[in-house]
Amino acid sequence: MVTQVTPYWAGRIAEAELGEALPRRWAHSQGVAARAEEIGRLLHKDANLLTAAATLHDVGYAPRLAITGFHPLDGARFLRDEHRADARLTRLVANHSFALLEAEERGLREELATEFPLLDDPLLVDALVYCDMTTTPDGGRTTARERVAEIVGRYGPDGVVGRFIQRAAPEIFSSVEKVEAALVAQPR
Incomplete structure (x- = not known):
């Protein structure tokens, strides 16, 4: 039986x-x-899914879950295997913030793409990128450009994460711009 995805459920697991x-x-x-x-109004029926994915997107960093060392894949597998989470949620977690590009850097692209194909829902995918890439490591607000610079500074430009985030930056900025435009166009 598939677990019903709610923000409360996601929060309990992530915490x-x-x-x-x-x-x-x-x-x-x-x-x-x-x-x-805050931006859930853009997604109507998928607002709770977005919040749950946002809450759980980094769960694969948990020491007991870090099997491959690639947190999107480890987190998605954990949610699928231990919690029987909804496939859309696991696919969002697995592919958050252009993880496929990092998977390529790590030699895990085929594994990630086969197990957790990218969702064909551009607004939902972009919304998760927006939420992740406009939030600091401490949970505060930032811009996508500041966030990418912070990640490069923390991991170094030549490490796996640094190389990935620099490659992904144009796509990240595009996703953030799309969501910001949708927010402006959407009446409150």
Whole structure:
């Protein structure tokens, strides 16, 4: 039986996995979830799915879940295998913020793409990118450009994450711009 995805359910799982072990990562996840709640009106029936994915997008960093060392894949597998989570949720977590490009850097592209194909829902995918890439590591607000610069600074330009985020930056900025335009066009 597939677990019903709710923000409350997602919050309990993320806090259990990240709260004590990785409090800064948990703060970031809470900030990303707050952004998702703010923009949920864009997604109508998928607002709760966005918030749940935002809350859980980094759960794969939890030490006990870090099997491959690639958090999107580890988190999606955990949600699928231990929680029987909805396939749309696991696919969002697996592919958040252009993870397929990082998977390529790590030699895991085929594995990720086969197990968790990218959703064919551009607004939902872009919305999760927006939430993640406009939230600091401590859960505060930032711009996508500042966030990308922070990630490059933290991981270095030549490491796997640094190379990936630099490759992904144009796509990240495009996603954020699309969501910002949709928010302006959407009446409150």
